[in-house]
Amino acid sequence: MPDAARLSDLALDEAARLMRAGQLGLQCGPLTLSAKTSLPDVARSVYTLYANHPVEVAPDFSDFHVSVRLPGNLRRFFRAQAHFFVEGEAPFEPLPRVQAPALFEWGLNWVIAAGCHQWINIHAASLERNGRVLILPAPPGSGKSTLCAALALRGWRLLSDELTLLDPHTLMAHALARPINLKNASIELIKAFEPTAVWGQVTYETTRGRVTHLRPPRESVERMRELARPAWVVFPKYVAGAEPMLTPRDKAATFTHFAQNAFNYSVHGERGFDAVGRLVDQCQCYEFEYSQLHDALEVFDWLAEHSDEAQPPH
């Protein structure tokens, strides 16, 4: 599909019409995702966030067909809700109607994490620079997505904000280049950091607070079919007022973290154990404390330029 149109080549009305008919195939890295919805806010959000993505009208084959729609009962009107469906199945409870655009993104995360066992799926952001991949695993609240957004807006190629997809044999990382999920104070932080960034609709009062999504940079989307080799695993930690500090991290502890936080580590059994072992072996593993995005960028840029040296600066 060399000359596939981008979503922004279509008018919003046309894109919304295709989504109502379930005929909009979004290409995200190696996957084709067919999106179906008649909700105008979801259509607008997809149109904004996936503007740079190649699309196919009524594709012959989609890896997943997903839809966001209103329930069939009175909850359509009364304390309205929205459902996420994949192949007629609602994998989770409905959310309040106003959260439908965010539900679409979260639902897709689930579909990929729970369905794509051809890869090892790790809960981590990943970005590429000079052919090497930086993996940012993170417990919630560590500032992983904030850091990921800042790096993606400053020359690192975004592979994924939530789901790092690795081939279990070659360990090469696939890119999805899907929107970056930001919440609460990080939204303003990134807005100040890059005023030209394009945002989806803000959703209030979700279980994660106030959330929105950031459109991935165009270059990341255009290069999303390039695989790349993981080189660094860095556990970020936002500490108010801290000086940036990069310290080597124990490889055994890094292994354990992946074993516990990969979405499908156990599904792969022995192969997963072996692959995660090789991943940790081939990567430099660090912990990173920071309080300022600009400091963080400097450190990561340094890392990208000096990747063969063992010791980081202090």
Added chain:
Amino acid sequence: MKPSRPTDPPRAPAQELIALIRMPAQARDWTLRRWDRILRMARASNVLGRLAYAIEQASLRDQVPERVQFHLVAIERLTRHQREALDWECQHLEDALQGMRLPLVLLKGAAYAKAGLQAAQGRLFGDIDLLVPREALEAVEDTLKMHGWVRDQMDPYDVRYYREWMHELPPMRNLVRGTVIDLHHNILPPSTGHAPDPALLIAASLPIDGTCFRRLADTDLLIHSATHLFHETELKNGLRDLLDLDGLLREFSAASTEFWPALLTRGQALGLARPLALALHCCARLADTPIPEPVRLQALRSAGLSRWRAGLLEALYRRALSPHHELVDTWPMHLARFCLYVRGHALRMPAGRLALHLTRKAWWRMFKSSSRKI
């Protein structure tokens, strides 16, 4: 086999899936578009694992488009993992319960897997179902609690529903592993009035080599599977259950010439001739299971099912077992599902209680806010 009747489309989606799983070679030159459709059907019916297994067994993997292979590989890994997880969980159950010196009878998927039956191949496993003697139920429940299984939070109505009317306890979840076990004291709710004497089932059960568990005898296992499908109210997994029955019938009848007469006799003895007759009738008609015609007819006769009635139920199940998917859903399918939903409930409890129960369920659906999170 009867020729298809003019009212039926030449290939209903359920029949298309069944035929493909039985003879995957026909898919050799399929277009991507055709694959797209069948994968969606298979996912919606929860039989993608079986399809992947059939393709692998026929050594056809390489002849399938690469984008389809991805999904076959993914589901194969998942089924293999679930099989390993099932073995691991059974090991934990064994550690917890073997000291009690009780008959512990695995049911459904866990039994098919541990007994090495064909029906387990490519199948996904959910909760573990375990049948124990009624009088030991509380002791087993207490022992499981001591070993880390707890009951999920449930409102008092649901607890009462299980305790008073059902044939199983509310599901118990392991705190550490998150796995779920359903403890049964019978295979049907006593409120149905058709519940067999569980002592008969346990007495005839067979040990599973290398474990402390038992499984139902071949005939009983088949009858339970039939009872399960033909008393079910939600038929989302109906096609998978029909394929379970088909696989079990093929395997058992091939292993012993005595199987067919023994099956019919046992159906009578357990008072479950009717679901058995329906299973034989529907397997023959909807899944082309090789059931001798005299066996099917005798089953219908001894269950008191007229041709007319069997034909009506067959027509309902033919539609209801179709993949629950917007691509193929038609209003007759919705109607058939609704009829069987009401039938399933009506078999389960008296009309007055049924009306109250369904009203209550509808009411809750309206007002309960969502409890699960993404």
